[in-house]
Amino acid sequence: MTVRAQARVNVAAISRNVATLSAAAPGSAACAVVKADGYGHGAVAAARAALSGGATWIAVVTAREAEQLRAAGLTEPPILVMGALSTEELDIALAARADIVVWTEGMLDAVSARGGGRVHVKLDTGMGRLGTRDPVRATGLVRRAEADPVLELVGAMTHFATADERGDAFFGEQLGRFTAWVGELRAAGVNVIAHAANSAAVLRDPASHFDLVRVGVGIYGLDPFGVDPAAQGLEPALELVSWAAAVKPIAAGESAGYGRRFVASTDGWVATVPVGYGDGWRRGLTNNAQVLIGGRRFPQVGTVSMDNVTVDLGPGTGVSTGDEVVLLGARGGERILAEDVARALGTINYEITCGLLPRVPRILHADGAPV
Structure with missing residues (x-):
């Protein structure tokens, strides 16, 4: 990144x-x-x-x-x-x-x-x-x-x-x-x-x-019916990615984020990802979303702030600072669709991509080749 x-x-x-x-x-x-x-x-x-x-x-x-x-x-x-x-x-x-x-x-x-x-x-x-x-x-x-x-x-x-x-x-x-x-x-x-x-x-x-x-x-x-674009023969054109800016231990009883809306029940690790509602990643996703790191799913936990979210990595995941974090997209057979995020928020897929703010640069490519 x-x-x-x-x-x-x-x-x-x-x-x-x-x-x-x-x-x-x-x-x-x-x-x-x-x-x-x-x-x-x-x-x-x-x-x-x-x-x-x-x-x-x-x-x-x-x-x-x-x-x-x-x-x-x-x-x-x-x-x-x-x-x-x-x-x-x-x-x-x-x-x-x-x-x-x-x-x-x-x-x-x-x-x-x-x-x-x-x-x-x-x-x-x-x-x-x-x-x-x-x-x-x-x-x-x-x-x-x-x-x-x-x-x-x-x-x-x-x-x-x-x-x-x-x-x-x-x-x-x-x-x-x-x-x-x-x-x-x-x-x-x-x-x-x-x-x-x-x-x-x-x-x-x-x-x-x-x-x-x-x-x-x-x-x-994006699926016009809000379910799964693949069922219509369509392929999502946008993925939202960030990175693990910090990976740190968290002890049982310790918290992450404003308001202590996530308190660890056991010892483990959390990652801080520099994306938030100032980028269009809605605050309604507090304790209400997943991300992909290395092709594996992890829960996004704690309050979504303007600039950061936190991810519960569990007791020992091998995630390191600098690793790619996928908020929308597919890796290793797993995928997070705009439709998934929309259901979590009680809205429609249109609003997920339209809501990404200018602070997030759009990087154009054609099947991976820069354009």
Whole structure:
């Protein structure tokens, strides 16, 4: 280790995951979602890897994210900004030649007043956030965009609320509403790219694929269903590693960490690992996580502090100062997944990688080769 902790990102895994998801949606273009700094993996690197894996579109949420990608040299692929935009943000997005999502007449007018741009009309089929719930109004927006000489109507879209909850009925209700609306547009001769599916929907139902699929969490090797990425043919692209900065004996009755939340019941050894909630390793993992050292599992014990955690090494493990400590990743047949950590925290895998803070450098590689 050359730093206290690092997130190692395998861009080759991202490329392969895109190819896997694309194969699950034959006939549909793949749009790689790299919002929130590529779900914590690095937006620019993730976008480039996704394009090399077969994606032809990129999606983000903010105007600045689109601007960043263009500035990094990603000048060719269409970039879809999926989020709500202020007046100032709309100017930035249009300057970045990004596609804009609209769901009101005022939004169309704002794009038109700035000289035009590429727009996607969003129907809210049940997510309850952005988009119009009224398919008649959505169709009116489509017609209005078609009629405006400075607007280019590109897409018709929606977003699923429960695609990752297999067996629920609401997914089918949303899909039915969107399918009916798209069918009406097609029957009226509207030439538009229809898109709805996220990673979970891609794997769940081919009827959701339409012309374009927006794959996000799955391209990073995170299971859209929150269980096991290997079950979906996906490989985690990020591992979080640190090192044993101190290895010291601990006697029965002695403690480690703030608040004495770990008190040794027998004589043994503890390691201090320089990573903490200041790096995004959540305090809720106090006495509630495991790490890998030398391919073996050890319990993380004591309070997670801003900068350090402690590990119970037992009575005699052979761990030495300087040994690698894996908080997310696989070694020697053992693995710790973001899904495992998410279950311990009562959250989702997205939050584990997105929550890694900038203090943790991202180290890019392709199957171990530096990039």
